Amino acid sequence: MPGKEETKHIASLARLGLSEEETAKIQKELSKILDYFKLIQEVDVSGIKPTYYPLAVKNVLREDRDKVFSSDPELNKKLIEAFPEKEERRLKVKAIL
Amino acid sequence: MDFFNFTIRQIHNLLKNKEISAKEITKAYLEKIEKTDNNISAFLDLFQESALKQAEAVDKDISSGREIGLLEGIPYAVKDNILVKDFKCSAASKILENYIASYDATVIEKLNKEKAVVLGKTNLDEFAMGSSTEHSAFKTTKNPNDLSRVPGGSSGGSAAAVAAKEAVFALGSDTGGSIRQPASFCGVVGLKPTYGSVSRFGLIAFASSLDQIGPIAKNVEDCKIVFETIKGKDEKDATSVDYDFFQRKEEGLFDPSKVKVGVPKEYFGQGIDLQVRQAIEKAIKRLEGNKVKIEEISLPHSKYALAAYYLISTSEASANLARYDGIRYGKRFSGNSDFPENKELLDIYLKTRETGFGSEVKRRIMLGTYSLSAGYYQAYYLKAQKVRTLIKNEFEETFKKFDFIITPTSPYTAFKIGEKINDPLKMYLSDIYTVPVNLAGMPALSLPCGMAGNLPIGLQIISEAFSEDKLFKMAEFMEKEIV
Numbered sequence A: 001m002p003g004k005e006e007t008k009h010i011a012s013l014a015r016l017g018l019s020e021e022e023t024a025k026i027q028k029e030l031s032k033i034l035d036y037f038k039l040i041q042e043v044d045v046s047g048i049k050p051t052y053y054p055l056a057v058k059n060v061l062r063e064d065r066d067k068v069f070s071s072d073p074e075l076n077k078k079l080i081e082a083f084p085e086k087e088e089r090r091l092k093v094k095a096i097l
Numbered sequence B: 001m002d003f004f005n006f007t008i009r010q011i012h013n014l015l016k017n018k019e020i021s022a023k024e025i026t027k028a029y030l031e032k033i034e035k036t037d038n039n040i041s042a043f044l045d046l047f048q049e050s051a052l053k054q055a056e057a058v059d060k061d062i063s064s065g066r067e068i069g070l071l072e073g074i075p076y077a078v079k080d081n082i083l084v085k086d087f088k089c090s091a092a093s094k095i096l097e098n099y100i101a102s103y104d105a106t107v108i109e110k111l112n113k114e115k116a117v118v119l120g121k122t123n124l125d126e127f128a129m130g131s132s133t134e135h136s137a138f139k140t141t142k143n144p145n146d147l148s149r150v151p152g153g154s155s156g157g158s159a160a161a162v163a164a165k166e167a168v169f170a171l172g173s174d175t176g177g178s179i180r181q182p183a184s185f186c187g188v189v190g191l192k193p194t195y196g197s198v199s200r201f202g203l204i205a206f207a208s209s210l211d212q213i214g215p216i217a218k219n220v221e222d223c224k225i226v227f228e229t230i231k232g233k234d235e236k237d238a239t240s241v242d243y244d245f246f247q248r249k250e251e252g253l254f255d256p257s258k259v260k261v262g263v264p265k266e267y268f269g270q271g272i273d274l275q276v277r278q279a280i281e282k283a284i285k286r287l288e289g290n291k292v293k294i295e296e297i298s299l300p301h302s303k304y305a306l307a308a309y310y311l312i313s314t315s316e317a318s319a320n321l322a323r324y325d326g327i328r329y330g331k332r333f334s335g336n337s338d339f340p341e342n343k344e345l346l347d348i349y350l351k352t353r354e355t356g357f358g359s360e361v362k363r364r365i366m367l368g369t370y371s372l373s374a375g376y377y378q379a380y381y382l383k384a385q386k387v388r389t390l391i392k393n394e395f396e397e398t399f400k401k402f403d404f405i406i407t408p409t410s411p412y413t414a415f416k417i418g419e420k421i422n423d424p425l426k427m428y429l430s431d432i433y434t435v436p437v438n439l440a441g442m443p444a445l446s447l448p449c450g451m452a453g454n455l456p457i458g459l460q461i462i463s464e465a466f467s468e469d470k471l472f473k474m475a476e477f478m479e480k481e482i483v
Helices: A004-013 A020-042 A073-081 B008-016 B022-040 B048-063 B106-113 B156-163 B180-186 B220-230 B274-289 B302-323 B345-356 B359-372 B377-401 B424-431 B435-440 B468-481
Strands: B043-046 B075-079 B117-122 B169-173 B189-192 B213-217 B260-264 B293-297 B404-408 B444-452 B455-462
Touching: A004 A020, A004 B359, A020 B302, A020 B359, A020 B377, A020 B424, B008 B022, B008 B048, B008 B220, B022 B043, B022 B048, B022 B075, B022 B117, B043 B156, B048 B117, B075 B156, B106 B220, B117 B156, B156 B169, B156 B180, B156 B213, B169 B220, B180 B189, B180 B444, B180 B455, B189 B220, B189 B468, B213 B220, B220 B444, B220 B468, B260 B274, B260 B377, B274 B293, B274 B404, B274 B444, B274 B455, B274 B468, B302 B359, B302 B377, B302 B424, B302 B435, B359 B377, B377 B404, B377 B435, B404 B468, B444 B468, B455 B468
Parallel strands: B075 B117, B075 B169, B260 B293, B260 B404
Antiparallel strands: B043 B117, B169 B213, B189 B213, B189 B444, B404 B455, B444 B455
8 A cells, every 4th residue: 555655646637636645645545445345356357348438439530631629719718817917818827848 | 386396297298287387387396496495405507598499489389289299398407517509507616607508418319309408507516526426526415305414326306406406307427326326315216227328428437438328307207208208329439329229119017026136235335324225125015015026146256347447537537637727727726926936837737637526536546547557557447447358247147137227326325524535535435336337337217115204215226238118127127115
């Protein structure tokens, strides 16, 4: 079951900030839950294929041809309004370079 | 007039015969919510103005003499993980606290076309992760039958709103029992439709191979009316399927003597409340008395369903929730002057997700990331998907011989607020009878089946994929003759 360092590693993979206190709590809880999940290890699945979806799904592709995308100014306005931080109509983020 | 106990068809008749106006009905429901929801806390948001406007439009239609549809002017509630254009949609999470939907979910579009009236948004466990609504970031909904108890979850607000007569019907979503278990706890009818039968476009995704939108209502007929309206293929949801559910007219009248029901012994084992067990057994006896053929069956892989479900659903959730990073929409808990300590882009992600997500969501993201990570993928995620195949096969074999499977919806009635909140695994075990259905994709309906004291008991009817027509016939028969 995950130790403290591994718990921190999982959190970093998930881009999830956790306080020390939370890390300790989650580590304990994960151990208990994963211990229960071990139950499935006893199932013999040799020769069994995984089921990723309950029904056969196919990728839906649009016909490959020119398409003129019309811009919807009302929608654009709403999407820009939803930005957590902006300058005029531009989305603001921390410098990445 | 006390129309709060009325079904969709009964209200429709009132409207059609001009005994009451749509505006009067909507107004009465809004007033009722104002009065009772202080105690119940089913709603997160009310749409007073737009609801009255929608109702007025219906009244105009009626006075112009145009014939109105069944759902026209019927007030309903929507779980707050389904998008209604221009209104807040929070999924009961701080991270989406101020998020305003820029489009309608397909189910809402369809109900708008029928001119049903949206009263507002109902409470849920954050991102639909939970079995009690206690994991909402904003409030805990109370069970209308006993205010010291939970309404179930995650669609607890929707089920409580219908049970408290604060809406004629409500929409919920069911990933592992989130429609059926609260319906069972609150004493109303809830349907989880076949996977792929209802478009999820505009539903905030939790676990995409399991999520399904469905109705919660007072009776089976209302569920059926709503389902018929919201079902169907949608080009915006690649998993939605075109299928005419109500084609099989040749079946004619429902003949119970031709029905075969399997009762899996695994659903009556350890942990089931005695009164729940007795109520379901009594209903099964009555079915036998009505010439339904009953047989005890075994679904031996049932005991692995809960573990497989939580491995798969948390894995999918960890991927689906990666989009909440504080960049394009939702709340950003970093990067601005309130958080001068955060220097880099990564700090925005970490801090936003740390502050924006509640404890259960974090737990599930961690579980999912763990089972998808290198070294554990084979043993956990992939293994769970293989176990899922075995569970699905088991159901499919059963439906070659039986029309329905009947089980309790939940091993117990509504539990006390606070009873399971500190023990995540105990909370997960609430879903033990509902998750197998989601893994296999079949439809299932929870029907009220007696009381244990003042607390409702729910009976679950499962049928094969894309057989909602049959399921409704059976449920209507049982509603009338059995429970």
